[in-house]
Amino acid sequence: MIFLVAALLFLIAYLYGSYSTARIIAKNFRSLNIYKVGTGLADTENIYTNISKPMGVLVGAIDLSKAYLFLLVVEFILRLLDMHSHFLDISILYSPNLMLLYGIGMLIGHCLPVTHRFRGGRGIFTYMGFFAYFAFLPMVITAAVAVVLVMRFKQIRFAQYTIVILPVILFQFFFYLTNLYQGSLPPYFNSILIVNAFLMGGLNFVVSKRLGEF
Secondary structure, rough: HHHHHHHHHHHHHHHHHHHHHHHHHHHHHHHHHHHHHHOOOOHHHHHHHOHHHHHHHHHHHHHHHHHHHHHHHHHHHHHHHHHHOOOOHHHHHHHHHHHHHHHHHHHHHHHOOHHHHHOOOOOOOHHHHHHHHHHHHHHHHHHHHHHHHHHOOOOOOHHHHHHHHHHHHHHHHHHHHHHOOOOOOOOOHHHHHHHHHHHHHHHHHHHHHHHHOO
16 A cells, blocks of 8 residues: 555646746746747756756756645655554655655656656756755755856856756765755655666656757
8 A cells, every 4th residue: 555655746746846937937927838939848957048047047947846846745745644544654655765766757747748748857956956955055065066066157058067967976975975965855765866867867868868968
């Protein structure tokens, strides 16, 4: 029963991630079909580069926030249900590993949304939001570095790679050299984050392949 609920939450996370902020904002604010603009991707970079920089920042902020808040809300609801449940051990549903699974569902939904014929974006800000849920400080540091790379050096693509890789490296640093996360997360959780970074890279490879970047 518990695993069926977990599978349902993963599906909900996937459908939630499929909700394209870039597509909705481009349509409502500029009456544009995002799939016919620039790279044709429903993502922040396409909005930022080919439509409007302030609008791109807005889309990125919404994608980041909606990913972070989704996991917070899911955890809150599950904890609330757990307090009143006398038959099932619901606590496993908001364990770090399963919460990470829901985050992965959002990522896949953003990059490969079934609602839009699997034509999604790169998922960078969704990744940032859901990573920040587990390791806020590493992601804040990474975001600051990415802002410098974009604003000072105009390196958007390199900033994206940095966002995927650097928080994982910083997490390893904080995990092994401090006690910041050792008490709140399973000891093998850092390994799962590394696998997740590879998954993020794989999703971006699929998106880039469609654009003919490889």
